[in-house]
Amino acid sequence: xxxxxxxxxxxxxxxxxxxxxxxxxxxxxxxxxxxxxxxxxxxxxxxxxxxxxxxxxxxxxxxxxxxxxxxxxxxxxxxxxxxxxxxxxxxxxxxxxxxxxxxxxxxxxxxxxxxxxxxxxxxxxxxxxxxxxxxxxxxxxxxxxxxxxxxxxxxxxxxxxxxxxxxxxxxxxxxxxxxxxxxxxxxxxxxxxxxxxxxxxxxxxxxxxxxxxxxxxxxxxxxxxxxxxxxxxxxxxxxxxxxxxxxxxxxxxxxxxxxxxxxxxxxxxxxxxxxxxxxxxxxxxxxxxxxxxxxxxxxxxxxxxxxxxxxxxxxxxxxxxxxxxxxxxxxxxxxxxxx
Amino acid sequence: xxxxxxxxxxxxxxxxxxxxxxxxxxxxxxxxxxxxxxxxxxxxxxxxxxxxxxxxxxxxxxxxxxxxxxxxxxxxxxxxxxxxxxxxxxxxxxxxxxxxxxxxxxxxxxxxxxxxxxxxxxxxxxxxxxxxxxxxxxxxxxxxxxxxxxxxxxxxxxxxxxxxxxxxxxxxxxxxxxxxxxxxxxxxxxxxxxxxxxxxxxxxxxxxxxxxxxxxxxxxxxxxxxxxxxxxxxxxxxxxxxxxxxxxxxxx
Numbered sequence: 001x002x003x004x005x006x007x008x009x010x011x012x013x014x015x016x017x018x019x020x021x022x023x024x025x026x027x028x029x030x031x032x033x034x035x036x037x038x039x040x041x042x043x044x045x046x047x048x049x050x051x052x053x054x055x056x057x058x059x060x061x062x063x064x065x066x067x068x069x070x071x072x073x074x075x076x077x078x079x080x081x082x083x084x085x086x087x088x089x090x091x092x093x094x095x096x097x098x099x100x101x102x103x104x105x106x107x108x109x110x111x112x113x114x115x116x117x118x119x120x121x122x123x124x125x126x127x128x129x130x131x132x133x134x135x136x137x138x139x140x141x142x143x144x145x146x147x148x149x150x151x152x153x154x155x156x157x158x159x160x161x162x163x164x165x166x167x168x169x170x171x172x173x174x175x176x177x178x179x180x181x182x183x184x185x186x187x188x189x190x191x192x193x194x195x196x197x198x199x200x201x202x203x204x205x206x207x208x209x210x211x212x213x214x215x216x217x218x219x220x221x222x223x224x225x226x227x228x229x230x231x232x233x234x235x236x237x238x239x240x241x242x243x244x245x246x247x248x249x250x251x252x253x254x255x256x257x258x259x260x261x262x263x264x265x266x267x268x269x270x271x272x273x274x275x276x277x278x279x280x281x282x283x284x285x286x287x288x289x290x291x292x293x294x295x296x297x298x299x300x301x302x303x304x305x306x307x308x309x310x311x312x313x314x315x316x317x318x319x320x321x322x323x324x325x326x327x328x329x330x331x332x333x334x335x336x337x338x339x
Numbered sequence: 340x341x342x343x344x345x346x347x348x349x350x351x352x353x354x355x356x357x358x359x360x361x362x363x364x365x366x367x368x369x370x371x372x373x374x375x376x377x378x379x380x381x382x383x384x385x386x387x388x389x390x391x392x393x394x395x396x397x398x399x400x401x402x403x404x405x406x407x408x409x410x411x412x413x414x415x416x417x418x419x420x421x422x423x424x425x426x427x428x429x430x431x432x433x434x435x436x437x438x439x440x441x442x443x444x445x446x447x448x449x450x451x452x453x454x455x456x457x458x459x460x461x462x463x464x465x466x467x468x469x470x471x472x473x474x475x476x477x478x479x480x481x482x483x484x485x486x487x488x489x490x491x492x493x494x495x496x497x498x499x500x501x502x503x504x505x506x507x508x509x510x511x512x513x514x515x516x517x518x519x520x521x522x523x524x525x526x527x528x529x530x531x532x533x534x535x536x537x538x539x540x541x542x543x544x545x546x547x548x549x550x551x552x553x554x555x556x557x558x559x560x561x562x563x564x565x566x567x568x569x570x571x572x573x574x575x576x577x578x579x580x581x582x583x584x585x586x587x588x589x590x591x
Contacts, residue, residue: 012577015573
């Protein structure tokens with residue numbers, strides 16, 4: 001019995017030591033690898049995605065459980081999470097803007113939850129009980145890292161502009177929109193918008209047809225008009241400003257995400273971003289997609305648009321409209337934002 | 340102690356429930372590994388033997404977990420009901436040795452159940468000439484057995500104090516929460532306040548079966564293994580087994 005007790009205690013000590021040592025290991029190797037992959041795009045590829053974009057310019061806080069691993073300037077520091085909840089965002093921490101992301105394993109779980117909501121509880125449960133659960137691809141994670149890095153860039157360079165744009169009083173625009181969006185005429189217009197935009201983005205013409213673009217813009221205006229009819233002019237204007245701001249902030253970030261996939265040579269993932277333009281998503285996410293689609297069109301119609309967009313307080317839809325006008329005046333001319 | 344474990348093991352594998360559920364599991368597995376049905380995963384049709392292996396492993400993992408709960412549920416309560424406890428204790432065996440042996444016997448029986456289900460998969464792997472799959476499948480089974488032992492030990496520990504039906508329900512709750520641990524953990528991370536504290540406490544106690552499953556999956560596709568979840572689960576198993584030294588019924 002004495003031998004049993006000794007062996008039993010030794011096993012316990014060994015297990016406790018093993019857990020302790022593995023806990024001290026810090027940031028999972030996988031996450032470090034993915035961060036390095038993201039940094040490797042700074043060999044010139046990120047400049048073609050967005051001028052001045054660089055993940056190594058900001059501390060990146062990867063959260064796992066109740067620990068945050070901050071990667072910056074070649075070092076990894078451990079700290080208590082700054083934000084109270086798991087979030088993918090960019091936010092000031094201390095005197096710098098930080099990029100906040102959950103670790104890859106947490107993102108996999110989040111992806112499964114989100115997919116569970118969209119694909120139904122049955123397949124979600126089957127997925128959970130299966131040993132092979134669906135995971136987010138590495139490139140998708142890197143693309144998301146760049147989505148948040150784009151927000152960090154927006155915050156660090158254009159904070160005043162963004163604060164000014166978001167100033168529409170106390171009213172909850174999102175709540176108001178959610179109520180109005182249940183209207184079948186608005187839903188039909190949204191569907192039409194996403195189909196038109198998708199067709200424009202995937203069209204093989206170098207400069208998309210100006211008439212098609214005008215039709216797309218017209219459908220957007222019609223949608224806004226229906227909002228105005230239902231909610232009144234003031235609220236309608238607020239909704240318009242909200243859409244413009246969401247497209248500007250999130251649309252450009254989603255565009256960066258899609259372009260990152262392309263920079264990683266993951267054409268399959270890039271195609272997924274393109275086909276997501278056809279979906280009519282609920283809530284504000286639809287403006288992530290429409291903003292992304294407009295950015296992809298501006299790439300073809302207005303070289304240099306990225307340099308002008310934030311600095312001159314323009315909106316994506318406004319830029320597209322201008323680009324269509326120029327294209328219309330001069331055949332297949334492109335719109336030079338610099339004048 | 341070894342004799343007690345052996346007796347528990349022998350008694351458990353004689354149980355009719357074990358054979359019935361075991362045969363059902365085997366039939367399901369045979370159908371999966373041999374059938375050319377319309378199984379689709381993530382929208383893609385799965386056909387051929389190789390892609391079926393993870394499916395078979397998942398189904399057997401599920402069936403053997405249910406078996407682990409059933410096998411471990413009644414062993415200890417039956418001992419008290421039949422008054423065998425007194426007969427054992429008057430022979431100088433201490434209560435902690437007795438509870439530990441019964442729990443360890445349950446664990447062995449649960450693992451045996453699991454292995455008996457997996458044997459046919461290994462036979463099929465050999466029959467299809469997929470010898471290369473042997474090692475990862477075997478390692479995958481070894482990792483999955485940690486979950487089975489942990490579930491069995493947890494149910495055995497609960498059965499010392501609680502009525503059978505409550506233990507059964509709790510066993511299933513632990514299993515489901517354990518499998519959903521990763522997702523629940525993530526969801527808990529999106530909440531704040533008292534709910535968060537409560538969720539964190541519950542998830543601290545419940546074993547993380549999902550993390551162990553994840554490692555089993557990694558082995559199967561030759562991805563690097565993270566030892567931490569396996570070590571944490573083994574430590575939890577150790578703690579549960581240690582609790583059998585101090586938890587006992589008044590009758591003991």
